Amino acid sequence: MNYRTLTFDKLGETIYEYDHKTGLKVFLAKKAGYNKKTAMFGTNYGSMDSVFKVQGNDKEIHVPDGIAHFLEHKLFEQEDGNMLDKFTSLGASPNAFTSFSQTVYYFSCTDLFEDNFRMLLDYVQNPWLTDENVEKEKGIIGQEIRMYEDNADWRVFFNLLDCLYVNHPVKIEIAGTIESILKINKELLYDCYNTFYTPSNMAVVVVGDFEPESIFSIVDEMIQFKNTGKVEKKYPDEPKEINIEYKEQKLAVSMPLFNMGVKDIAKVSGFELLKRRIALGIALYHTLGRSSDLYSRLYDEGLINDSFHFDVSINKNYGYLAWGGQSPDPKKTADIISETIAEVKSKGIGQEAFDRIRKSQEGMFIRSLNSVDNIAREIMDSYFNDTNYFDVGKAYSQIDIDYTNSVFREVFENQTALAVINPL
Template identity: 40%
Template sequence: MVKHTYETLGETLFEETLENGLRVYVFPKPEFGKCFAFFATRYGGMDTRFQLGGQWLDTPMGIAHYLEHKMFDTPDGNALQKLSATGASPNAFTSTAITGYHFECTDRFYENLRILLEFVSVPYFTEESVEKEQGIIGQEIRMIEDNPSWQVYHMLLEALYQHHPVRNSVAGSVESIREITAQTLYHCHEAFYTPSNMVLCVAGNVDPEQVCAMAREILPKEKKTPIPRDCGQQEPEEVFQRETSREMAVSAPLVQLGIKVQPAQDGAAQFRQRLLGDLACEAWAGHSSPLYRRLYEEGLIDSNFYLGYMDYPGCAFLVADGECKEPEKLRDILLEEGARLGREGIDEGLFRRLKKAAYGNYVRALNSFETLCVEQAKGYFSDQAPWSFPEVYETITRQDAEAFLRRWIRPEQAALAVIRPGGKAQ
């Protein structure tokens, strides 16, 4: 195994690529009593069109999330119950770009790891169980659709992007999941749940070699080549729709302002742009910025206001989120101030403080085993080195942040999504 030592961060990481293509990462933590394991595939809500066996398949929206639910079924019971019976705390999630299964435990780690690797690698579906799950997930979808925070974010993505599948709901719709069959799930598992498309990350008092040995024993031996995926037609640089709104039962308008930016071309550049984008957002209207204080004092935003950078494969955007009684006024002020900072500059002292704060937040996050494993997995899938952030921050200057704002804070890059008080959609 390859050993990486990050002296600045006080972290040690072991890495190995198995013969079947699985990448394994282990963070040894002999001084801790708990362990965390994360087994993930580069497959999420955006991956609905792909090629399998030389043919293109179009699968229903929400199928990656549906598959995540069904993966816990085994011929002799439910894997969640098995893990809970051994004292583990298991869970799973599906995002736009990945699906991950994980557990935390203080005892019987290797027994739990065996259960995890076995149920994720061996699918078991029947038409009856798939049909039964439609009712459960359909109820979950209805709950999500009744959530104003989810609705306004989904509306924003649909306004920002015309073609990119990031605009698809990860959970799908009640209508789309009705199209899912056991055979479709088997196709998706065959395509994406292969070791060469997956990663195993572990943190805790474990032996890295033993983790690899167990993965070699349990998982398929064959190494498969990556399958082609279709992320839709090329997106125009500007947003698809400038404004969108609907009514729901909220006490005050719920607002999201998105700024569409072009993603960088490779993993290292994407990671740097993410750190740069977050710093630019903090200088623009973060909690330590002059604009935030002004907006707060004027009552346009509250303490829950958020502004940050987000990206997925093939897309990137800035998003401002919060409650505001005058959404259009907030948008205009934000755009005006972002453009002004791009022209006139950011205070050097403020920018230095923001860099130190961002660095400190990153370091504190490393105290979480879950953060270590999930960020390492995401970094692997996007060809990024997440623990290079100390060196990357050193390269980012105030002038970089100003140029970023100058490039992207423009009306044609902005989309406003609003949930307004009321009881029915517009």
């Protein structure tokens, strides 16, 4: 059996990488001493894959918003019952998530891993959709959508994406809307499945205290994809300009809530993407983090509170930096933040702060290796972004202050946008 072994002596971690003959990529991260074992089976297909060509057909189709997420719900249903039931009856905890660019099915367990793993590999390859079970799901997903409609943090974030992006489908609601899911039917779901659930567009990640052969041989036994077509993804070009500067919504909240952000339209992948993500993380932390002058100023003036947070999301097909929280005066807060960003752009980050924050961020990365779930998610995410998870350490050592300042300046050449939720 041919597989690659990557060991990271300094971190005490080992990853095994296996190429199945169908083109399916398989990873095992060995985690000694942990009880928990987890396996993920994911496709590089999410809410933003809304326009595509179905295999064997030259015409592009435009599918209803929320269909990737709908399909995720439906895969759990099999002819002989609900998969959730089967996993729980073996003591496993099954779940799935749909993001902008991924749909991932997973379980975690402590015992009977092999039985559970076989079930995971089996059901994801075998959808069982009927008109009746598709209709039934609309009530459940409808309530999931309603739940998000009342979630101010979620709403303000999607309003920001709508401000930032003109064309890019990352702005589409992951679960869709009550109206869009009504248009979903069995045939459309199969079109999506047949297009995106192909081995070259998928990956399996296992984390636990296993020997590699034991895992990879189960993959060999269970993977029988009939459909081995190549997926061609195409996203519209996103202009430098933003869609709208400001968007406001009213909801039942106690005080205003804001999200502010900027998009990154650079097309990067592989090691460059890792470096860019880390450098932007350091720069944003330097500008907005709890040790920054800006944070102290905003906090002392009562313009932000403990809910203030920021996020760096740099991926192969989309990227943005976003930050926000509660504020009695989002516009004033946004103005002060914009001034500071302009200052950081012109002055750059100092060496002492750069070294300190880089050290701190690298420590956070090491800390994240405590979590089996986190490791599994990161490996999947890295693979779909054409990056290598354990290159993170190398990326930290290679970025310097000049690179960091230059990517920060580049991204903030783009205009920021502001979304606000006001109380009713």
